[in-house]
Amino acid sequence: MPDIVLATLNAKYIHASFGLRYLMANLGELRDRACMAEFVINQQPLEIVEVILAHEPRIVGFGVYIWNVEQTTEVVALLKRIRPEMIIILGGPEVSYETEGQEIVVLADHVITGEADVKFADVCRGLLSGDLSPQKVIAAELPALNNLASPYDLYTDEDLKNRVIYVEASRGCPFTCEFCLSSLDIPVRAFATDAFLASMQSLLDRGVKQFKFVDRTFNLHLPTSSAILQFFLDRWREGLFLHFEMVPDRLPEQLRGLIRQFPAGAVQFEVGIQTFDDATSKNISRRQNLNRLEDNFRFLREETGVHIHADLIVGLPGEGIESFGRGFDRLVRLGPQEIQVGILKRLRGTPIVRHDDEYRMIYAPHPPYEILSTRDIPFADMQRMRRFARYWDIVANSGNFAGTLKLLWRDGASPFVEFMRFSDWLHTTLRRTHLIALNVIAQSLFDFLIQENAVDRELAASTLEADWHRTPSREALNLRGKSSVAEAPSATRAARRQSRHMQSKENDKAMV
Numbered sequence: 001m002p003d004i005v006l007a008t009l010n011a012k013y014i015h016a017s018f019g020l021r022y023l024m025a026n027l028g029e030l031r032d033r034a035c036m037a038e039f040v041i042n043q044q045p046l047e048i049v050e051v052i053l054a055h056e057p058r059i060v061g062f063g064v065y066i067w068n069v070e071q072t073t074e075v076v077a078l079l080k081r082i083r084p085e086m087i088i089i090l091g092g093p094e095v096s097y098e099t100e101g102q103e104i105v106v107l108a109d110h111v112i113t114g115e116a117d118v119k120f121a122d123v124c125r126g127l128l129s130g131d132l133s134p135q136k137v138i139a140a141e142l143p144a145l146n147n148l149a150s151p152y153d154l155y156t157d158e159d160l161k162n163r164v165i166y167v168e169a170s171r172g173c174p175f176t177c178e179f180c181l182s183s184l185d186i187p188v189r190a191f192a193t194d195a196f197l198a199s200m201q202s203l204l205d206r207g208v209k210q211f212k213f214v215d216r217t218f219n220l221h222l223p224t225s226s227a228i229l230q231f232f233l234d235r236w237r238e239g240l241f242l243h244f245e246m247v248p249d250r251l252p253e254q255l256r257g258l259i260r261q262f263p264a265g266a267v268q269f270e271v272g273i274q275t276f277d278d279a280t281s282k283n284i285s286r287r288q289n290l291n292r293l294e295d296n297f298r299f300l301r302e303e304t305g306v307h308i309h310a311d312l313i314v315g316l317p318g319e320g321i322e323s324f325g326r327g328f329d330r331l332v333r334l335g336p337q338e339i340q341v342g343i344l345k346r347l348r349g350t351p352i353v354r355h356d357d358e359y360r361m362i363y364a365p366h367p368p369y370e371i372l373s374t375r376d377i378p379f380a381d382m383q384r385m386r387r388f389a390r391y392w393d394i395v396a397n398s399g400n401f402a403g404t405l406k407l408l409w410r411d412g413a414s415p416f417v418e419f420m421r422f423s424d425w426l427h428t429t430l431r432r433t434h435l436i437a438l439n440v441i442a443q444s445l446f447d448f449l450i451q452e453n454a455v456d457r458e459l460a461a462s463t464l465e466a467d468w469h470r471t472p473s474r475e476a477l478n479l480r481g482k483s484s485v486a487e488a489p490s491a492t493r494a495a496r497r498q499s500r501h502m503q504s505k506e507n508d509k510a511m512v
Helices: 018-025 028-033 045-054 069-082 103-107 119-129 157-162 193-205 222-234 253-259 278-283 290-303 321-334 351-355 379-397 402-408 415-430 438-451 457-468 493-511
Strands: 004-010 034-040 059-063 087-091 110-113 137-139 210-213 241-246 267-274 307-314 338-343 371-373
Touching: 004 018, 004 045, 004 069, 018 034, 018 059, 028 034, 028 119, 034 045, 045 069, 059 069, 059 119, 069 087, 069 103, 087 103, 087 119, 110 119, 193 222, 222 253, 253 290, 290 307, 290 321, 307 321, 307 379, 321 338, 321 379, 321 415, 338 379, 371 379, 379 415, 379 438, 402 415, 402 438, 402 457, 415 438, 438 457
Parallel strands: 004 034, 004 059, 059 087, 087 110, 110 137, 210 241, 241 267, 267 307, 307 338
Antiparallel strands: none
């Protein structure tokens, strides 16, 4: 039986915990006395507790994040009820800041704040030997990246087949965006390039084809990013896919030349724009050159096959709906394949709280701590924006209605204004944002276009049918039959079937 269980609750099964694998890899001589136990947030807490207790550990270490803190708190509470002598150590971003008063911190024995790759092993050694009685909150010293043991051999064959493979060439972020935990990091630290690429070669040799880089600023250091791109180009194989988070206004010609060589769909860039409003950017201490950003977007869309996933945030201090809408329209014109409309979250430790009084920032008290209202966006309008974000994800980001979307904003109309009209109408019609069958969305689009936008019936039908049949296996679409209200599934068998369908779609998106 292991003395140490490393555990966390992932958002989904496909999201293998990178943090647990780093902790396990760096346990040194304790590695043989430890095991990992990964769960998902929709598992029953008692089932999780049963699995952990079956190992009979002396120490359990939990990775705690914004998406799992509530469920993990319940698990920790149950463990302490059943086995109060068991030592529970917490780590992760959700418990690295503002620890005082957190229920889960009160329940646990110790909390390691910061990057615990090495510190966790040190604390466990002391506790198991009886030579250490550490304080409750333990600040981890920043580890030297090139001294860390590699976590990549801890991806199992099952992981390689069914889960996202996370990798990192660097840690930290040079920017100071106040809504982001990376703003608290020291300047970027990089792993030794040769050693990192050797690890990537090992993963390639094991058959990995999809690599998700978690670096906050992949393209910041030109020699490193060029070496990584060249490495994968030299080893190109069918099905290879690379995901990078990039600085949107930094794409020099050396990188452009490499990016051009990748086949269409082989590379995805996640581009965090967040806002186009200069005053809002200053409020959150965000620096970006919008002219260079737009030039880089044009290059990527016109000269490469890169898939662009761009982010905008609703609810930043000083930005209202009209300002957000202008930025949204500007981004739509740049043509990214996906626009993620995110609702601002108040992450623990981030300095964005300095704006709370001036801009009347009110956040939900429970995870994920989303903004409820601001001086510029009252609660009712914030709810409209939540629906806008959800419907945009279903209709636009899904890729199912690419042609039909253009009928919503013909003749130079504002995409934001027109999609907001559709969003408001759809909510009035269906009264829900989840468990909506795809055929109901199609029928609703058809009804809205002909009833509210005065689009020719045959044009609307033919455009929707063309979108629909790009997926050959779909049944025929009967747009001229029942209305979207009549087609809406009840919260019974049809709803459950659609729930499984939507979960499958989300899993597919997460894998790419």
